[in-house]
Amino acid sequence: MVSLLGIFFMSGFILLLVFTYHLLLFNKSLDYHNKGVWSSPFESGFSGHAVNINNFSVSFFILLVFFVVFDLEISLLLNLPTHPSIFKNFFFYFSFVLLICLGYLLEVNKGFVVWQG
Structure with missing residues (x-):
């Protein structure tokens, strides 16, 4: 039982380390004001989450x-x-x-x- 609990906590710790690594490596800034946004309107037609435009007539x-x-x-x-x-x-x-x-x-x-x- 102890070894199963240890494996569970080790896998959780490794998952936390991988998540932190990806967060810090791929997203260079934690504020989302067009610094860490990967998609641009040119590439996907999506205008980002900083701009909210309502075009509904x-x-x-x-x-x-x-x-x-x-x-x-x-x-x-x-x-x-x-x-x-x-x-x-x-x-x-x-x-x-x-x-x-x-x-x-x-x-x-x-x-x-x-x-x-």
């Missing part, structure tokens, strides 16, 4: 939400001929689709959705 998000809603509506419209019980509520369904279309046109009119060519 709000108009893209609004367009994404409209796409999801209209995609759901179209998928429901495609199932309409196969389920005759839906014809009873067709007026409510059509008024909901019309309301969504009018809301989209209102947002385009107000300038929330900008189409750039």
